[in-house]
Amino acid sequence: MKQETNQEYLLEIKDLTTAFLFDGKPVPVTVNVSYGIKKGEILGIVGESGSGKSVTVKSVLRLLPSPPSSILNGEIYFHGQNLLTLKEKEMQKIRGNKISMIFQEPMTSLNPVYTCGNQITETIMLHQHLSKEEALKKAARMLDLVGIPAPESRLKSYPHQLSGGMRQRVMIAMALSCEPELLIADEPTTALDPTIQAQIITLIKELRDSIGLSVMYITHDLAVVAEICDRVVVMYAGMVMEIAEIRDLFHAPLHPYTQGLMQAMPRINQQSEMLYNIPGMVPHATQMPTGCRFQPRCPYATEVCSQACPELVDAGDGHMVRCFHYEKLRKERVQNG
C-alpha cells in the first residue's frame, strides 16, 4: 500500500500474521491480514468462530500472551507509529487511553468485588492523573453519557446489582472514560436480548456522531452489521476475504463465502422452507486446505482454487475481494437482476 492511503487511516493493520503454538510448533491463525479504519468510521469485522477476527484485534492491543502466541509478521500503525515496536510501558499509555476495548461478556469482564465507581475511576486516575474526587465526577458524567439513570448512586453499585444491559453500559462508560479515539467492541451485544442490543447499537452510533469516535465492531451477526457499520471486513479461516462499503457488501457481495453467509441467515421478512447452508465447517488452523481456504466448502470452486491462494484484489471502487471467480458472481447477479 502507498504512503497516501496511510494518511486516511487512524489505525492500519498491514500483513499481520499471528501464530499460536500447536504441539510446540507455531501455526499461523491469521495470515497477512491488512485493513484500516478511518476516523469516525464504524468498521464491521465479520466472520464465524475461528476466523481470526478477535486474534487480529487482540494483536492490535498486544493482549495476547506470548507464548503461546507470537506475531510472525506485520505492522500495526496508529497515528503513524508502529504499535508492535513499542515498549510495554508505552503500550500501556495507549491501551485503555487512546484505544479501548469492550468484550462480549459484561458478566465476566467486571470485577465482582469492586463497585462500578471503583472500576471506572481506576482507569481515569491511571491515565488522566485526576484526583479521586474529580475522577468520581467524571465517572458519573460517563455513566450519564451512556444513558444510565441516577449515575451518582449507580457508582456505588456492585456489578451483580445491575442487569446485563446496564453492565455492558458500564463497560462502555469505562472504555470511553479516557476519551479514546478508537473503540474496539468484540461481540458487545451477542449475549444480550434484542431489546438491549438495540439500545447499545443506538448508543454506539450516537457516540460516533457526537464525539467522532471510531469503532471496530466485531460480530458474526450480519443483521447487526447492516444496522451499524459503514464498511465491513469479512474474514474466514484467518484471512481477509472481502472488504466493502456496507451497501456494496449487502447488495453485491463478491465472495462466495459472504454470499453464503447472507443466504444462511433466516430473515424475519421472508418465508423459506429450508435455509441455504454452507456445507462443512471452518477448518482447524493445523489442517488448512491447499489453495484458497474456502475452496472445500465453495460452490464455485474449480481446479485452480485448490492449486493457488487468490490475492486480495480491488474489484473496483475500493471493493476488495479474495476470489478467482468474483467476476462470475458479479455476472450472475446482473443476469438475475
Added chain:
Amino acid sequence: MDDLIQVSGLKKYYPITSGVLKRVTGHYKAVDDVSFSIGYGQTFGLVGESGCGKTTVGKSILRLIEPTDGQILLEGKDLRAMNSAQLRSARKDMQIIFQDPYSSLNPRMTVMELISEPMKLHNLASGSELQDRVCNLLETVGLSRIEMKKYPHEFSGGQRQRIMIARALSVQPKIIVCDEPVSALDVSIQAQILNLMKELQQNLGIAYLFIAHGMPVVKHISHQVGVMYLGKLVEVADSESIFSNCLHPYTQALMSAVPIPDPDVKRKTMIIKGEVPNLAEKQEGCLFAGRCSRCTARCREEAPILREVESGHQVACHCV
C-alpha cells in the same frame, strides 16, 4: 385430532424466605398461569427476554422442574398425576436439547455410550441391535459411523449439537423441548442444524417446543409462536401473523428491536422505557402497564387475560 401436549394454568412460584426460620414471606412468580397446546408434528416457538420464564416453562413440562400448579396433558394423560415409574416411561416420549453443546455432554463418554444410554435406560435395544441403531441415528443427523468411538471434545459445537439431537431421537420421542438449541452456533452451522430439525420433523413427525430469543430463527422454524413477558403469555398466534401483525404493545416493541439485514432499511426501534416491576411484590393490573405507551387506568387495576381476538390469535391486553 387432539393436541399432543396441552398445558393449562401452569404456575411455578419460588418461595422467598427471610429470617433464620426461613419463613415464607412471598413468592416469586417465575411462571404464572400459562396455557397453550402443541399439535402433533408442530413447532411451538416460545420467545421473550431473558428471565421471562420461557426455560422454566420448558423444564416444567418435562417435570424437570416441579410446577406449583397447573395441568400438563401428554396425549390426554396428566403428567403431574403420574408416579415416578409412570413418569419414567412417559419420558420416552419427551426429550430435551440444551443451548450449550459444550457442557451438556459427559466428556468421559464416547459418542456410542452417549447415544445408546437413553435406549439402555428404556430397555429398547441391546447388543448388536443397539449398535445398529446408533449407526442409523448418527447417519440421520449427518455424522458418520466412524465417529462412534470418539469423545465429545473431538467435535465442534455444531457436531456436538448433532450428537445431542441423535441422543434425543434415540428413544423415538413425540416431542423435543429445544432450549436455545442454535444460539451458541455460527450462522452457517445454525442453518445446518435448523434444516436438520425441519427435515426430522417432516420425516418423523416430531413436535418441538422451541425456546429462543432470536426472532428470525423462531419465525423460520415455528408454526405457532407464544410471547412471554415476566412469567405470563401475552400473545399467541401462528408464526405468520405474529411477525406481520402483532397486536400486543410488548410484542411490537420486541419486534421493532430485531435488526434487519438490509442497510437501506431504516427501522424505528421503540425503546421500552420505565421500570420492570418486581415480581416478588404483589402486582395489580397489567405487568407491562408501567412501560406501555397505551396504558390506561383500567390497565393499572385489572390484569388482562389471554383472549382470542381473531381466529387463532390470542392477546392479553385491554387495548386490543
